[in-house]
Amino acid sequence: MYGCIRSLRRSWNLVQQVQKLPSLARCINTTTPFPEFGNMTDLRSHQDLYRFSLTDPQEFWCRLARTRLKWDKDFTTTFDSNLREGKIAWFLDGKLNAAVNCVDRHLPIKGDQVALIWERDEPGTQEYYTYRQLADMVGQIGNVLRNSGVSKGDRVAIYLPMAPITIATMLACARIGAIHSVVFAGFSSDALASRIQDAKAETVVTADQGVRGGKVVELKRAVDDAVSRCPTVKRVFVYQRTEADVPMGKQDILLQKAMNAESPCCEPVSMESEDTLFMLYTSGSTGKPKGITHSTAGYLLYTTTTFKHVFDYKDGEKFGCVADIGWITGHSYALYGPLSNGGTTLLFESTPTYPNPGRYWEMVERLQLNHIYLAPTSLRLLLKSGDSWALNYDLSSLRKLGCVGEPLNHEAWEWYYRVIGKERCDIIDTWWQTETGGICISPRPSTPGAHIEPAMPMRPFFGIDPVLVDHDGQEVTEEDAHGALCIRSIWPGMARTIYGDHKRFIDTYLNPVPGMYYTGDGAHRHPGGALQITGRMDDVLNVSGHRLGSAEVEDVLDDHPAIAESAVVGFPHDVKGEGIFAFVVRKDDAVESEQEIADNLRKKVKKEIASYAQPDQILFTPGLPWTRSGKIMRRILRKVAANETEDLGDVTTLANPSVVAAIVERRAMLQ
Numbered sequence: 281m282y283g284c285i286r287s288l289r290r291s292w293n294l295v296q297q298v299q300k301l302p303s304l305a306r307c308i309n310t311t312t313p314f315p316e317f318g319n320m321t322d323l324r325s326h327q328d329l330y331r332f333s334l335t336d337p338q339e340f341w342c343r344l345a346r347t348r349l350k351w352d353k354d355f356t357t358t359f360d361s362n363l364r365e366g367k368i369a370w371f372l373d374g375k376l377n378a379a380v381n382c383v384d385r386h387l388p389i390k391g392d393q394v395a396l397i398w399e400r401d402e403p404g405t406q407e408y409y410t411y412r413q414l415a416d417m418v419g420q421i422g423n424v425l426r427n428s429g430v431s432k433g434d435r436v437a438i439y440l441p442m443a444p445i446t447i448a449t450m451l452a453c454a455r456i457g458a459i460h461s462v463v464f465a466g467f468s469s470d471a472l473a474s475r476i477q478d479a480k481a482e483t484v485v486t487a488d489q490g491v492r493g494g495k496v497v498e499l500k501r502a503v504d505d506a507v508s509r510c511p512t513v514k515r516v517f518v519y520q521r522t523e524a525d526v527p528m529g530k531q532d533i534l535l536q537k538a539m540n541a542e543s544p545c546c547e548p549v550s551m552e553s554e555d556t557l558f559m560l561y562t563s564g565s566t567g568k569p570k571g572i573t574h575s576t577a578g579y580l581l582y583t584t585t586t587f588k589h590v591f592d593y594k595d596g597e598k599f600g601c602v603a604d605i606g607w608i609t610g611h612s613y614a615l616y617g618p619l620s621n622g623g624t625t626l627l628f629e630s631t632p633t634y635p636n637p638g639r640y641w642e643m644v645e646r647l648q649l650n651h652i653y654l655a656p657t658s659l660r661l662l663l664k665s666g667d668s669w670a671l672n673y674d675l676s677s678l679r680k681l682g683c684v685g686e687p688l689n690h691e692a693w694e695w696y697y698r699v700i701g702k703e704r705c706d707i708i709d710t711w712w713q714t715e716t717g718g719i720c721i722s723p724r725p726s727t728p729g730a731h732i733e734p735a736m737p738m739r740p741f742f743g744i745d746p747v748l749v750d751h752d753g754q755e756v757t758e759e760d761a762h763g764a765l766c767i768r769s770i771w772p773g774m775a776r777t778i779y780g781d782h783k784r785f786i787d788t789y790l791n792p793v794p795g796m797y798y799t800g801d802g803a804h805r806h807p808g809g810a811l812q813i814t815g816r817m818d819d820v821l822n823v824s825g826h827r828l829g830s831a832e833v834e835d836v837l838d839d840h841p842a843i844a845e846s847a848v849v850g851f852p853h854d855v856k857g858e859g860i861f862a863f864v865v866r867k868d869d870a871v872e873s874e875q876e877i878a879d880n881l882r883k884k885v886k887k888e889i890a891s892y893a894q895p896d897q898i899l900f901t902p903g904l905p906w907t908r909s910g911k912i913m914r915r916i917l918r919k920v921a922a923n924e925t926e927d928l929g930d931v932t933t934l935a936n937p938s939v940v941a942a943i944v945e946r947r948a949m950l951q
């Protein structure tokens with residue numbers, strides 16, 4: 281048995297804008313959080329450093345890159361980027377390896393330090409893995425992959441539960457230069473197949489089964505189904521999580537057995553800074569999910585820096601990011617950020633309510649976690665269960681309380697601050713995206729002790745220049761204002777492209793406002809400069825912190841033989857943040873009842889996307905509100921879904937205005 285498995289330069293405008301922000305400029309501190317800049321006597325405060333990061337990004341990031349990463353070959357140019365031309369390149373001519381940076385370089389001093397705490401599904405059955413054990417696993421898997429024909433630039437699809445083997449497989453890919461493409465193990469076989477096909481992956485790594493919330497998840501079965509439609513796949517490695525007797529085909533290989541036959545010594549490939557480290561699919565407002573790609577050096581530098589400074593991570597602390605590795609949060613703050621800093625990171629296999637709503641808090645006490653980083657949706661769920669679950673446990677080890685993925689409402693913020701943090705821990709509401717690679721807006725780092733405003737991420741990270749833009753693409757300069765959130769600077773962690781579709785990348789993120797990165801989110805700038813994110817401005821839904829394109833769900837619904845057309849919108853949901861509301865038009869010749877069709881639609885969405893994508897409400901309507909120019913007027917549907925039907929605004933541009941009354945009438949019958 282394998283032992284280890286057990287056990288821009290910016291103009292004066294910006295400088296002036298920053299100076300106008302009293303809450304950001306309030307206190308001056310004489311120390312810099314970055315010793316790299318210690319000899320620059322004019323950088324005496326957080327504020328000075330932030331300004332410097334925008335006025336001289338070359339020098340700012342160059343110093344950090346040289347001191348925080350281990351390079352095989354130094355870079356010659358800090359960046360050569362132009363957002364108008366869609367060109368983003370950092371640390372040119374430099375060479376490095378991400379796995380070496382996350383594991384090998386810590387071995388001399390931290391070989392015996394715990395790198396991973398595996399919080400398995402059953403509470404109290406955690407396992408610990410040191411850096412040395414992790415290094416051995418990474419080396420063996422690297423050799424397994426290499427000897428089976430995987431080489432630099434090849435895509436490896438990873439469909440695994442949250443476990444040390446998953447982290448080791450990702451790092452093994454990084455070690456041999458392969459591009460990992462992790463697919464969330466909650467996605468259906470159809471969703472997995474389309475991601476394998478888009479990436480043209482030849483290799484899949486999966487497990488016999490997953491275990492989550494006391495339930496078994498049939499991962500291998502889903503892979504078998506997916507792979508039957510993926511002719512590119514040549515090999516499937518199977519990790520035995522439960523040791524269930526799953527059918528093994530010709531191309532299936534038991535991972536642990538293959539590892540046992542390999543040496544832990546695996547020569548790392550020296551990667552160019554801009555070589556792709558990984559790709560990760562995320563939903564857009566139109567079309568199929570896009571494979572966002574991230575670079576080796578820029579991504580690593582950005583996650584290592586944000587991890588350390590946003591959470592004020594101190595050596596020896598235990599960082600508890602409970603996100604699944606199938607999402608960017610897991611990539612950046614369960615793996616690359618903590619491990620590149622030589623930290624101890626948690627891998628959470630379970631759910632927030634298994635076996636009861638005290639799970640997180642019991643775990644914090646048992647493992648003595650110093651940080652917890654979670655999604656607002658779980659906070660909303662847990663606070664509904666009452667305070668007693670949290671009050672049962674000693675949470676004094678906690679120092680910082682992070683959250684990400686969706687707006688953190690006031691009630692949840694207060695609960696987090698008072699009941700969990702006992703009013704002594706900073707609440708770190710972090711805003712970022714799959715595409716940004718790492719955290720871009722968060723209350724920390726900032727001047728020590730600076731005020732944290734409830735329910736907003738507030739402050740830009742070093743090097744991030746957030747701008748609000750109006751409908752005409754013009755910068756909104758008023759202090760207290762709303763607009764589309766854009767970023768005018770470049771930063772090393774930003775995505776480089778959409779796999780196989782650079783044009784879509786440019787059209788989605790760089791063309792909407794030339795010279796800026798367009799986030800797709802709306803934001804409000806409060807007096808003093810603090811930023812609050814108000815939500816997506818496009819047709820992307822955010823369900824329990826998971827991104828989902830309304831078009832993705834509509835595609836599945838429209839494909840049902842009884843459905844003529846459909847429209848999907850979000851509506852406010854107590855726990856999920858946003859729920860899914862589907863308006864569907866039944867074909868005249870459909871014979872099944874509405875109830876039967878609705879049940880089938882939900883099953884179909886679960887099968888073709890994932891459980892979380894199933895509509896909360898399905899409303900059968902005689903038609904949809906089409907404009908004369910052929911667009912569905914979603915504004916009306918959003919109001920109807922939210923049950924705000926008194927004032928639906930101007931409907932005169934609709935091709936079929938009478939349909940609105942019929943939809944409203946049907947909606948009233950749902951209550």
Ligand code: PRX
Pocket residue numbers: 562608609683684685686687688709710711712713714715737799800801813814815816822825826827
């Ligand atoms: O709408 C924003 C929301 O999540 C979107 C990004 O989703 P994804 O790429 O899946 O990454 C989630 C984890 C980084 C954003 O466009 N979002 C993320 N963080 C916040 C947020 N909305 C409000 N407040 C946040 N802190």
